[in-house]
Amino acid sequence: MNKENAKKRIEELTEKLREHNYKYYVLSAPEISDYEFDIMLKELEQLEETYPEFKYPDSPTQRVGGEPTKEFKTVTHKYPMLSLGNSYSEEEIKEFDARVRKLVNGEVEYTCEHKYDGVAIGLTYINGRLTAAVTRGDGVQGDDVTNNVKTIKSIPLRLRGDYPEELEVRGEIFMSITGFRELNREREEIGETAFANPRNSASGTLKMQDPAEVAKRPLDCFIYATPTELKNVSTHYESLKYLRTLGLKASTNVAICKTMDEIFEYIRDWDKGRKELDYEIDGVVIKVNSLEQQKLLGATAKSPRWAIAYKFKAERAETTLLSIDYQVGRTGAVTPVANLEPVQLAGTTVKRASLHNEDIIRKLDIR
Numbered sequence: 459m460n461k462e463n464a465k466k467r468i469e470e471l472t473e474k475l476r477e478h479n480y481k482y483y484v485l486s487a488p489e490i491s492d493y494e495f496d497i498m499l500k501e502l503e504q505l506e507e508t509y510p511e512f513k514y515p516d517s518p519t520q521r522v523g524g525e526p527t528k529e530f531k532t533v534t535h536k537y538p539m540l541s542l543g544n545s546y547s548e549e550e551i552k553e554f555d556a557r558v559r560k561l562v563n564g565e566v567e568y569t570c571e572h573k574y575d576g577v578a579i580g581l582t583y584i585n586g587r588l589t590a591a592v593t594r595g596d597g598v599q600g601d602d603v604t605n606n607v608k609t610i611k612s613i614p615l616r617l618r619g620d621y622p623e624e625l626e627v628r629g630e631i632f633m634s635i636t637g638f639r640e641l642n643r644e645r646e647e648i649g650e651t652a653f654a655n656p657r658n659s660a661s662g663t664l665k666m667q668d669p670a671e672v673a674k675r676p677l678d679c680f681i682y683a684t685p686t687e688l689k690n691v692s693t694h695y696e697s698l699k700y701l702r703t704l705g706l707k708a709s710t711n712v713a714i715c716k717t718m719d720e721i722f723e724y725i726r727d728w729d730k731g732r733k734e735l736d737y738e739i740d741g742v743v744i745k746v747n748s749l750e751q752q753k754l755l756g757a758t759a760k761s762p763r764w765a766i767a768y769k770f771k772a773e774r775a776e777t778t779l780l781s782i783d784y785q786v787g788r789t790g791a792v793t794p795v796a797n798l799e800p801v802q803l804a805g806t807t808v809k810r811a812s813l814h815n816e817d818i819i820r821k822l823d824i825r
Contacts, residue, residue: 464505468512471502475518476616483612483678484707516587516615520608521673530601530665536626537685539580539594540757542743542767548722551744554766555718561763562751569694570724571712573741573767574680576632577661579607581681583625586617593664597760603664607631609673618705622686627706629681633660634736637676656738678737681706693747714747729770741769775808777801779824782813796824 459467478495482488499518506513513519545551559566578594591607593600607613610631617625633641633656641659642652653659663675681701683694691697701708711728715721725742732739746752746764755763778799785793794813801808813824 464509465512468505471498472514472517475499479518479611480705484705521611530603532599533592533602534599535580539597540761542765543761544767544769546769551768552718558746562754567747568715569712569745569747570715570721571709571743572739573743574630574632575657575738575740576630577664579629579631581627583617585623586621588615605669606664606672609669610677610679612707613679614705619703621704625686627681628683629679631660631664631677631679632737633676634678636736680709682709692749694745695747725768741767743767775801
């Protein structure tokens with residue numbers, strides 16, 4: 459194959475693989491088999507190795523991971539990544555609504571969406587290319603985990619459609635319950651300790667120093683907001699629709715709610731329905747839908763005034779205590795650990811639980 463043909467073939471394969479990757483990981487509508495995808499990817503890898511001058515900076519072959527990182531660079535967020543205020547009752551939601559209506563004029567409508575239980579991430583795209591991925595950190599500064607995030611197949615390395623020159627989006631990196639269980643099964647087979655829950659496994663994976671190892675883990679990402687001002691977009695709901703046109707996996711199951719009753723119905727429905735999801739949610743996020751009203755409401759030093767999180771009550775399960783072991787820590791502290799009849803809880807099989815100390819055992823009357 460001569461250089462001209464190689465260049466054309468690299469361009470063709472790159473475009474095809476991007477398209478199939480988008481259809482598989484974002485739309486969940488694959489058009490080819492995994493085998494066919496792998497064959498094309500292998501061909502592209504070989505061509506790029508022979509003709510590196512024709513390799514695209516955002517080539518699909520980057521998904522396999524790059525060189526290991528000794529330490530993560532600290533980066534300052536262009537827009538602060540604030541946390542949300544939490545609420546645990548309908549009364550607190552009503553108080554939030556009253557505060558909002560006191561500060562803005564006119565009608566107020568809200569969006570309700572899932573509160574994903576994962577790791578918050580900020581992604582920056584310059585001229586459509588992913589240039590940075592930074593963790594929330596303290597909200598002002600976070601860790602640059604770009605090389606690791608580039609291995610997550612649901613995050614496009616290059617945007618589609620009509621995108622702005624610079625775009626920053628916020629999302630949540632998570633591990634599906636199915637992927638988490640499979641990962642733990644593989645770890646147990648080779649004698650490694652199983653992860654406690656999907657959130658911990660996602661967080662630990664994102665901080666691994668070798669992107670090639672990260673690429674082997676089933677990480678995923680939902681995009682839930684953008685701090686970038688968009689043309690012809692006046693609501694949060696519209697912004698999510700627009701982000702989907704760019705190939706981003708924006709939040710699903712988002713509802714526009716005009717009354718408190720609609721908000722409470724959404725909360726109750728998903729408190730029951732979350733067990734049917736293949737990812738963990740620990741609550742519902744309620745946001746003022748109007749971007750103009752959001753701007754007017756502003757934020758405190760810690761959280762936006764136009765949004766609040768409703769946290770679900772912790773899940774519970776009943777099981778049988780089989781025995782109690784005692785673990786001695788490095789400092790000599792002795793911790794009692796309960797061995798339990800395996801039980802499913804929040805997407806995880808629980809077999810052991812810390813009893814903390816003897817006082818807890820007496821208080822709970824464990825025997």
